[in-house]
Amino acid sequence: MDWQAVTAFLPVFATFPTRLRAAADHLELEAGETLFRLGDRLKGVFCVVAGEIRLIRRARNGAEIVLDRSRGGFFAEASLATGKYHCDAVAAESSAVLRFPVSAFNAGLHKDAVFRDAWIAHLSNEVRKSRAQVERLSLRSAAERIIHYIELEGADGMITLTESRKAWAAELGLTHEALYRTLRRLKANGTLDIHADRIVLGHRSHTGRP
Amino acid sequence: MDWQAVTAFLPVFATFPTRLRAAADHLELEAGETLFRLGDRLKGVFCVVAGEIRLIRRARNGAEIVLDRSRGGFFAEASLATGKYHCDAVAAESSAVLRFPVSAFNAGLHKDAVFRDAWIAHLSNEVRKSRAQVERLSLRSAAERIIHYIELEGADGMITLTESRKAWAAELGLTHEALYRTLRRLKANGTLDIHADRIVLGHRSHTGRP
DNA sequence: CGTACTTTTGAATCGCATCAAATCTGGTGG
DNA sequence: CCACCAGATTTGATGCGATTCAAAAGTACG
Numbered sequence: 001m002d003w004q005a006v007t008a009f010l011p012v013f014a015t016f017p018t019r020l021r022a023a024a025d026h027l028e029l030e031a032g033e034t035l036f037r038l039g040d041r042l043k044g045v046f047c048v049v050a051g052e053i054r055l056i057r058r059a060r061n062g063a064e065i066v067l068d069r070s071r072g073g074f075f076a077e078a079s080l081a082t083g084k085y086h087c088d089a090v091a092a093e094s095s096a097v098l099r100f101p102v103s104a105f106n107a108g109l110h111k112d113a114v115f116r117d118a119w120i121a122h123l124s125n126e127v128r129k130s131r132a133q134v135e136r137l138s139l140r141s142a143a144e145r146i147i148h149y150i151e152l153e154g155a156d157g158m159i160t161l162t163e164s165r166k167a168w169a170a171e172l173g174l175t176h177e178a179l180y181r182t183l184r185r186l187k188a189n190g191t192l193d194i195h196a197d198r199i200v201l202g203h204r205s206h207t208g209r210p
Numbered sequence: 211m212d213w214q215a216v217t218a219f220l221p222v223f224a225t226f227p228t229r230l231r232a233a234a235d236h237l238e239l240e241a242g243e244t245l246f247r248l249g250d251r252l253k254g255v256f257c258v259v260a261g262e263i264r265l266i267r268r269a270r271n272g273a274e275i276v277l278d279r280s281r282g283g284f285f286a287e288a289s290l291a292t293g294k295y296h297c298d299a300v301a302a303e304s305s306a307v308l309r310f311p312v313s314a315f316n317a318g319l320h321k322d323a324v325f326r327d328a329w330i331a332h333l334s335n336e337v338r339k340s341r342a343q344v345e346r347l348s349l350r351s352a353a354e355r356i357i358h359y360i361e362l363e364g365a366d367g368m369i370t371l372t373e374s375r376k377a378w379a380a381e382l383g384l385t386h387e388a389l390y391r392t393l394r395r396l397k398a399n400g401t402l403d404i405h406a407d408r409i410v411l412g413h414r415s416h417t418g419r420p
Numbered sequence: 421c422g423t424a425c426t427t428t429t430g431a432a433t434c435g436c437a438t439c440a441a442a443t444c445t446g447g448t449g450g
Numbered sequence: 451c452c453a454c455c456a457g458a459t460t461t462g463a464t465g466c467g468a469t470t471c472a473a474a475a476g477t478a479c480g
Contacts, residue, residue: 057361057362059357059361059367059411065357065358065361065362066345067341067342067345067362068341068342068344068345069345076338077334077337077338078331078334078335078337078338080330080331080334081327081330081331081334081335109326109327109330110323113320116319116326117291119330120290120291120319120329120330120333121288121291121292123330123333123334123336123337124287124288124290124291124333125288125291126333126337127287127288127333127336127337127340128287128288128296130337130340130341130343130344131277131278131340132277133344134278134340134343134344134347135275135276135277135278137344137347137348137383138347138380138383148275151267151275152267152275152277173347173348
């Protein structure tokens, strides 16, 4: 397993005890393949390395309810506490995941103070990030969501995108067309400076029309 | 401090070590009062017992960005890991909060395995809840958000509301008018059965028009 | 009984989604 | 190196649904 590469996008890996790393399985899933189902006994703690895993539930009429789309990082962490899964996990595309056995994971949390602190910090951070996104999605307009994103995810009113604009649009809860159009408008009225993937908040007001 | 009452709506309290409970301060805040500011050194871990605490940031033009509206439960948990606050905390109305000193909290996490497991479970659960809400807010239509909420937050397609519909609308990222109208429509076409605060998913399809 | 808030409905408007299509881009293979 | 393809980017036209503004009726509470 290439831990260097994994640690690059998930710092908490750096704190994983050697024994826990050694115990990890590397699984490859094809699109549509099911990783676990609702009610299954806990098979481990999972982490998406590539692709996308969806946590879904089925409504009574058969409709799918998506609980989470995970494209990197842990998912179904809460199951570690409850002992079973409360949803299905399905690969939305060809994906790779790491599986850490529950026993090894719990042992690590008990024995390794650094890992335990790091795990708590990791969870805290996930809460913070997710809440920020909830607040962002609560904003009504495309412009507000964009500004909010730059203010919170960027540094000092500036951000360098690491994903495609299409993917960014999905994260913002917008269609890509709406994102493109709004970016153009914000650039035109001086709210944003845009150079390739570098986006900077200008001096003009962005809460109302100039 | 009435721990029985507090535990009723936040089960994790039951696991708090006696020493940690004893160390808690009980603070009363008036509407508009500031609890802490961005950059402040950590003053403790907070928990809303009554009222509403808002976590806000100021955009550079002075506009307020609301990160979280907490009406019960912990907030700014992530600060425990980072050591300082990443936003301001202001009471939106007359509120009561508990403050647990950082040192006592960390000591509890180190010494008390049960409390540590409970805190990890609590954080995991917050992550799960928040991610589900992100997924819900990503849905485009009011009807879809309502169905999603009932399927996930309710039991077996049925839910009993514990908050006003106006507050529910805010949680769904809708205006209260949109919520009222959509509920009426869903009731009319047989998707929902509504009796006061009891809402039940009917048998009809709710993914498309009947 | 009055005040504040929620619930409910109406009408008009606006912004985003949707459908469509052209252009641009990076990567693949001949 | 070029032709080609899949995907991202960009722009246009149209319609729908949520917001917004407005107002009335219901409800809780001192």
